[in-house]
Amino acid sequence: MTDLDVLRSDRVLSVVRAERIPDAADLCHALAAGGIRTVELTFTTPGVLDHLRACADAVARDGIVLGVGTVMTGDQARAAIDAGARFLVTPGLRPEVAEVAAAGSVSIFLGALTPTEVAQAVDLGSAAVKIFPASSMGPKYLSDLHGPYPAVELLPSGGINPGNAQSYLDAGALAVCAGTGVVPPAEVAAGNWADITDRARNFVAAITS
Numbered sequence: 001m002t003d004l005d006v007l008r009s010d011r012v013l014s015v016v017r018a019e020r021i022p023d024a025a026d027l028c029h030a031l032a033a034g035g036i037r038t039v040e041l042t043f044t045t046p047g048v049l050d051h052l053r054a055c056a057d058a059v060a061r062d063g064i065v066l067g068v069g070t071v072m073t074g075d076q077a078r079a080a081i082d083a084g085a086r087f088l089v090t091p092g093l094r095p096e097v098a099e100v101a102a103a104g105s106v107s108i109f110l111g112a113l114t115p116t117e118v119a120q121a122v123d124l125g126s127a128a129v130k131i132f133p134a135s136s137m138g139p140k141y142l143s144d145l146h147g148p149y150p151a152v153e154l155l156p157s158g159g160i161n162p163g164n165a166q167s168y169l170d171a172g173a174l175a176v177c178a179g180t181g182v183v184p185p186a187e188v189a190a191g192n193w194a195d196i197t198d199r200a201r202n203f204v205a206a207i208t209s
Contacts, residue, residue, distance in 0.1 A: 003065045003086050003107055004127055004153075006037050011175045011207055012165075013038045014200065015069060015157065018045055018188040025055035027183075028064045030193035034200025036178065037063055040089055042070040049083045056084025067107075074100045081106050089130060093117055098124040109155055113137070118149055128153035128174050135159025142171040162206035169207060178203050 007013060014036045021027055021041075028039050039059075041048050048068060059066050067087035068080040077088055077100035087107040090097050094110065101108035102125050110121040111130045121129045131142065134156030142154050156168045157177035165176045182199045 003038075006063070006065050007128075007175050010035060010037055010204070011169060011173075012036045012200075012204060013040055013155065013175055013177050014182055015040045015042065015177050015179045016045070016183045016188060017042050017179065018183070018185040020189040021045060021051055022189070022191040023055075024051035025058055026191065026193055027188060027196070028055065028059045028066060029062065030196045031183070031200050032059075032062065032064050034182075034197040034202075035204035036182070036200045038065045038067075038175075040067050040069040040087075040177075043068065043072070043076060044070050049079055052080065052083035052085055056086075060084075060086070071097050073097065077101060078104075087127070091130075091132060093120055093124065095124055098126070101125070111157075115145065115148060118145060118152060118154075122149075122152055128155045130177070131156045133158035134168065134177075139164070139167040139171040142168060142173055146172045162203050165203065166207050176207075 014031050065086050068085040069089035071077050071088045071090050074096040077097045081104040088101050089109045091111045107127040109128050109130045110126040111132045112118045112121045118129050135158050153174040156173050160176045161181045168176050182203050
């Protein structure tokens with residue numbers, strides 16, 4: 001099973017934005033126990049590369065796909081890949097990051113919003129196109145994008161919760177991004193792994209019931 005197959009199967013990517021992560025491996029395992037096996041740490045977290053180096057190999061052996069988001073430069077992309085990131089995510093179109101990802105044979109999810117940006121992301125090799133901010137446009141926007149781009153995998157991010165996640169999937173999303181509702185920064189910083197597992201399980205239940 002490829003990394004994208006894992007995401008397609010679970011239909012959720014957890015985006016972690018926290019000032020502190022006491023143990024990234026424990027965090028990943030807590031999310032996986034709740035049914036979310038694709039995890040995005042971000043460059044907005046201090047020491048994110050240290051977290052990757054410490055746990056990337058171990059969590060990969062357990063079937064967890066760990067990547068890095070908010071990648072803005074080619075240097076960040078190279079450092080993330082060297083630290084063990086299995087995929088990269090950008091908030092917008094970053095051609096240099098896409099070039100590094102391709103050279104390193106790592107999947108990239110480029111951020112886009114407009115039809116023109118979606119086309120550019122595809123041309124740059126985006127494995128799936130991150131639609132951000134999704135909540136500003138709503139699920140119907142994904143359906144509209146699939147009119148001219150029926151084969152493009154779309155990954156909505158921003159403002160998605162258990163109450164609206166299914167509507168994005170029904171509109172054709174490959175998967176949805178789960179943010180602070182599943183991984184609240186305070187709970188991550190406190191290492192409340194049982195709570196995060198419960199939150200992940202509840203999110204997954206909302207799209208499988």
